[in-house]
Amino acid sequence: MTHLDAYNRPISYLRISVTDRCNLRCLYCMPRDGVPLCSHHEILTYEEIETIARAAAELGISKVRLTGGEPLVRTGIVELVRVLASIPGIDDLAMTTNGIRLSRHALALAEAGLLRVNVSLDSLRPERFERITRGGRLEDVLHGMEAAREAGLQPIKINTVVIRGTNDDEVVDFARKTMHQYWNVRFIELMPMGRGLSIEDEWREKIVIAQEIRRKVETVLGKLEPAKVSAGNGPARYYRLPGARGTLGFITAVSDHFCYQCNRMRLTADGQLRPCLLSDHEIDLRTPLRQGAGIEEIKSLLLKGVETKPRRHHLAESDGPEKRAMSQIGG
Ligand code: SAM
């Protein structure tokens, strides 16, 4: 049975970061030289992740998303997918990836039981993409998306963080992509993630709020109509251009918090349960696990997370969490 938190929200979703390592250095997520990495000993083993996922499933958590860092840089990820997909109660298993290694793994991931992928993509221009990610090749991501589509990892959602002066002039190009292809583009408002954000100027000036993006799109391409996506409805609100195949979504993390409908908790790669992305309150699961805690003990720690999940964040009035970069939590 799914558990309710102190504000009556059913907690049914766990995001698991499987690594703090990444093959890119997106400028809103990681400093150029990366963040201090956990040692291999500090990272949860796959067996430990499995135990936590089993405990979560027994508490009614039915949806799991693997993230990172970049989940596809961790060796053996396909095997982890296979194990998690076989846990009774987990009926929705997805992944968020930068797509760079997706073409190599899409088919095996789908065969192992992964249902869908979200791919992060902030520019459709190769040089700009390389600059934002500090070294990524756009072509690799596009091939990855194609391989995911062919493998049936659908619907693919595209996460696009919009940054003023960096890629905000491309929102219409992204929207155009939805006209003839089944692209589901989600525009994400830039969040201030303490240690990771390496945008030097005042970050607030770089945020482009959803209303502004929407206005830009509608001015050129026409009025958006409310739309539904077939799977994995999260915090985004979805729309469609008239006659379009794909959809456009907006994740208004800063301008209009959606905490009242938040259904998730997060597990960091080093085994800390984070009831809220934007609060540094964490519950250590790794130490008890390594001291021999069984499923029941892990369940009671997970329930503690549910009980202490904050009501909302306050990004509109204050800066984000200090303790970790986004790459260390998983978005
Ligand atoms: N490496 C994978 C990827 O890029 O998809 C998974 C981890 S990444 C931390 C997860 C998501 O967080 C990505 O879609 C990324 O765009 C988003 N993200 C990272 N830093 C952000 C920030 N400061 N504001 C908003 N979104 C951010």
Ligand code: SF4
């Ligand atoms: Fe890596 Fe994803 Fe962060 Fe980019 S957003 S640096 S791909 S973890």
